[in-house]
Amino acid sequence: MDAEAIVIGSGFGGAVAALRLGEAGIRTLVLERGRRWDITDPTTDATFSTFQGLDKRAEWMNSVSRTPAYEGRPIEPYVGVLEIVEHGEYKFLVGSGVGGGSHAYGGILIAPPRELWGDVFPAIPFDEMENTYFPRVIETIGASPIPDDILDTPYYLGLKVFDRQAEKAGFPLAASTTNGMKDGRTRFMMGIDWEKVREEIAGKRVGSTIGAQFWFGQNSGAKQTLDQNYLKRAEETGAVEIRPLHLVRRIEAIDGGYRVGVDRIDETGSVQETVSLTCRSLFLAAGTLGTTEFLLRAKARGDLPRLSDAVGEGLGNDGDTFTVRTNLPETTNPHLGGPGAIVVMNYENPVYPCVMMRAPLPRFEQDFPKLDVMGTFIFTMTPHRGRMTLDPATDQLVLDFASDDLSKDAARHLAERMATATGGVAGQPSSQITGHQLGGAGMGSVCDTAGRVNGHPGLYVVDGALVPGSSTCVNPALTIAGLAERCMDQILATDLKRA
């Protein structure tokens, strides 16, 4: 065997698996299609693309930009940070690179409310997550809430306004996201190094966080991406080797383990070499779309003969919607500051329980010169699900995900409540863009609650594909990483237990 364990993908699930395997002394290879993104100079925009100067580093293998609001801009095909998968009215965004989605994400590490947890994860005690696994992720990443002195700067004016508006609209302060299903608002953990944000404000680092740059990576280094914590520590164990620019094409069961077919690519995506690697234990962590595609392909080819017929089912997006409120009676600096940090919890929404967060975008500066708007995400506790299949004619992944109109109704209700109480005009919610795809190899159908793929001992799913279509009504990264920690505890204690 080439390794005792192979982990495919290095995002929230893969990074957790890599560290815990390494700590257990298990010889592990991490295969990641994207490149490493080491920050070369935190005082300039040297490492990653920005929105304003969008270039090839922003996107995965496109020759014209597909980034929402920047479509059509010519770029060169490159192993950039964001893959954009289009389906109907939706654009599914997927991170790539050593660290996966953590380069693209906003740093939002929010815990789901206790009261909704059991609806999605009936077999996983919330107490275990709250007492052990969420704190373990928060500590390993080094997350903390936004401090007052940063909130008080003009860069976060919009967040202050958001908080004030929420209070006026009847959302009182709450201690946490678990709030007895009452409406409220609270600060939560962010995977941001606030000291580095202070240095951005002081001009000692380039203004990435304060300039709302996060989709394509953050040049200042203030975002605590997984390559700086979980994956760094995994490599430091000496048992884990990370191989970037390794695009996995095929997985199959063999006697005593698994074989993985891989294209080693260069930064333009051209194949340098095709290799096959074998291992005893295989951890799938290529993200919801990547992992599900491996499983669907293996099923179609007979490479994993005992795989459940439920593979591909349960695709969800946390009811992800986006709304802009315009013509506010005050300036908000909608193009500055980072996303999230404070959440408005509208658990008493008449359509679905939902939450709202501020979503700054650099683009707002040119689109709304009066700077009197507020972009917001609203995520809902929706039962809406779709399905992923393989098209036998093209051998491509097909996403069957209809418009979730009730989530838009819930979002509209919340946005209008804010507008009625505080002014401005609530625009129509859209659901065109999401990075919250979940499901496809859900626990309870394709896998058990520790990510073991039913019928195939030694094969595990530890990423967003394991989450059955929803992380309640909040952003999924903490849930994915927390569940991966729980999976690894169980797998290491039983399946991979050493004498």
Ligand SMILES: Cc1cc2nc3c(=O)[nH]c(=O)nc-3n(C[C@H](O)[C@H](O)[C@H](O)COP(=O)(O)OP(=O)(O)OC[C@H]3O[C@@H](n4cnc5c(N)ncnc54)[C@H](O)[C@@H]3O)c2cc1C
């Ligand atoms: C713009 C954006 C902002 C977001 N903001 C937040 C936020 O603030 N908070 C939050 O909770 N969530 C956020 N999300 C969602 C969050 O990033 C994802 O839910 C999370 O990254 C999923 O973790 P994962 O382990 O399932 O997969 P990923 O983190 O996507 O990691 C999968 C990895 O597998 C690699 N891979 C895929 N296919 C292959 C292959 N064939 N061979 C080798 N490697 C492969 C990918 O390159 C990637 O590195 C955001 C997403 C986006 C796109």
